[in-house]
Amino acid sequence: xxxxxxxxxxxxxxxxxxxxxxxxxxxxxxxxxxxxxxxxxxxxxxxxxxxxxxxxxxxxxxxxxxxxxxxxxxxxxxxxxxxxxxxxxxxxxxxxxxxxxxxxxxxxxxxxxxxxxxxxxxxxxxxxxxxxxxxxxxxxxxxxxxxxxxxxxxxxxxxxxxxxxxxxxxxxxxxxxxxxxxxxxxxxxxxxxxxxxxxxxxxxxxxxxxxxxxxxxxxxxxxxxxxxxxxxxxxxxxxxxxxxxxxxxxxxxxxxxxxxxxxxxxxxxxxxxxxxxxxxxxxxxxxxxxxxxxxxxxxxxxxxxxxxxxxxxxxxxxxxxxxxxxxxxxxxxxxx
Numbered sequence: 001x002x003x004x005x006x007x008x009x010x011x012x013x014x015x016x017x018x019x020x021x022x023x024x025x026x027x028x029x030x031x032x033x034x035x036x037x038x039x040x041x042x043x044x045x046x047x048x049x050x051x052x053x054x055x056x057x058x059x060x061x062x063x064x065x066x067x068x069x070x071x072x073x074x075x076x077x078x079x080x081x082x083x084x085x086x087x088x089x090x091x092x093x094x095x096x097x098x099x100x101x102x103x104x105x106x107x108x109x110x111x112x113x114x115x116x117x118x119x120x121x122x123x124x125x126x127x128x129x130x131x132x133x134x135x136x137x138x139x140x141x142x143x144x145x146x147x148x149x150x151x152x153x154x155x156x157x158x159x160x161x162x163x164x165x166x167x168x169x170x171x172x173x174x175x176x177x178x179x180x181x182x183x184x185x186x187x188x189x190x191x192x193x194x195x196x197x198x199x200x201x202x203x204x205x206x207x208x209x210x211x212x213x214x215x216x217x218x219x220x221x222x223x224x225x226x227x228x229x230x231x232x233x234x235x236x237x238x239x240x241x242x243x244x245x246x247x248x249x250x251x252x253x254x255x256x257x258x259x260x261x262x263x264x265x266x267x268x269x270x271x272x273x274x275x276x277x278x279x280x281x282x283x284x285x286x287x288x289x290x291x292x293x294x295x296x297x298x299x300x301x302x303x304x305x306x307x308x309x310x311x312x313x314x315x316x317x318x319x320x321x322x323x324x325x326x327x328x329x330x331x332x333x334x335x336x
Contacts, residue, residue, distance in 0.1 A: 039067030049086050053180050058094045061087065062104035065116070074112040081167035084115050085174025085184075088122035088157060093179050095125055102131060110141040117142055121149045122157035122171070158183060162191045162206050169210055173217070182227055188214055189231050192242045198265065208262035211242055215258050218250035225250050 039045050045064055065087060074080050091098045105116060117139070120132050129150055136146055148154045155161075157175060160168045169191070172184035192214060194200075194207025218225040228247050232240060249255045 039064050042071055042073060045071075045073070049082070049174070049177050052086075052090075052178055058090050058097060058101065061090050061101050065105045065108070068115075069108055069112045074115045077167060080115055081170030082174040082177075084118045084122065085157070085171035085176075086178045087115065087119035087174075088124070088171075089175040089178025089181075091119060091131075092123035092125055092175075095127075098123070098125060099131060099134065102135060106135075106138050110139070113139045113142045114145055117145050117149065121154070122175070124157070158187065162187075162194075162210070163202065166206060166209055169206065169213065173213065176224075180223065185214075185224065185227060186231065189228065189243060192246065193239060195242050195262065195265075198268075201266065204265060207242075208258075208266065211246060212255065212258050212262060215246040215249040215255045218246060219253050219255060 039048070045067060048060070048064065068074050068083055073083060091101060094101065102116065102120065108116065116135070117132070120128050120135075123131075125131065132146055132150060136143060139146065145154070157171060160171070162168050169188065172188055175181070175184045188210050191210040192207055194203035195211045197203040197207060214224075214228070218228055225247070228243060228250070232243050232247055235243065245258060245261075249258050
């Protein structure tokens with residue numbers, strides 16, 4: 001009897017040791033994870049972001065961040081806006097878990113650490129400075145950026161100007177996808193007024209991008225569409241036209257008209273350039289952004305990482321802008 005108990009005890013101890021080894025190595029456990037849950041492709045990360053509010057799983061954020069790093073999605077400022085906004089939103093809506101989630105994101109290459117710094121600052125948490133100070137030692141190469149945020153020399157998310165470029169728009173959408181909060185959306189709604197500007201190509205481009213992404217997302221998100229309807233009732237009558245276009249397009253699932261109108265307006269400015277708009281007629285901006293509005297980029301260049309977000313979120317405008325422009329659009333000034 002004692003011999004049997006001893007054998008059983010040895011077996012149990014062996015199984016426990018094996019389990020601990022599996023947990024330490026990670027590979028057997030990773031193999032047991034369903035393939036559909038692995039962040040092994042940009043499309044899976046973006047799909048998770050898009051559907052996050054339907055099944056909130058903040059505990060998966062560290063794994064997603066590590067995958068973003070592994071897949072080189074964080075280093076390019078022209079394409080990481082949506083990830084910064086989303087990480088910030090998940091942290092901001094999980095205050096009690098935030099410190100633990102951030103700790104699990106490390107180690108992270110220095111090249112990717114600025115994303116974490118911005119996400120912490122943009123989270124909106126009342127204790128974000130404390131969270132930032134807690135990771136200073138883990139990011140010695142980024143102490144300058146950390147100090148700039150801590151000393152108020154860098155703006156927080158809701159203080160960023162959309163004039164800084166489409167990446168700001170992406171960050172606002174990322175925050176909304178994570179939280180469902182209306183504050184980033186109301187800022188996007190305000191930005192669509194720029195879509196009527198026919199004298200400033202920078203404002204026209206960003207305003208048009210904001211308008212199209214708002215209509216595209218509202219056509220798939222009833223709460224977002226309802227917010228647009230409510231805002232339509234309270235804004236000044238002389239400013240209702242752009243938002244009315246958004247509501248009409250979203251309700252009828254005809255967002256293509258907004259894209260076509262934006263293309264026509266930007267092309268018109270391109271035919272009649274002014275020196276004040278010179279910088280925004282570069283190959284990496286005006287024509288590429290216009291085409292990115294319709295997410296034509298993914299279909300022609302084969303960049304799947306752009307196609308998925310265009311379909312599921314209507315964001316990542318900056319990435320499309322950059323990849324498309326270099327090959328197809330020639331600035332009026334470059335040709336001289």
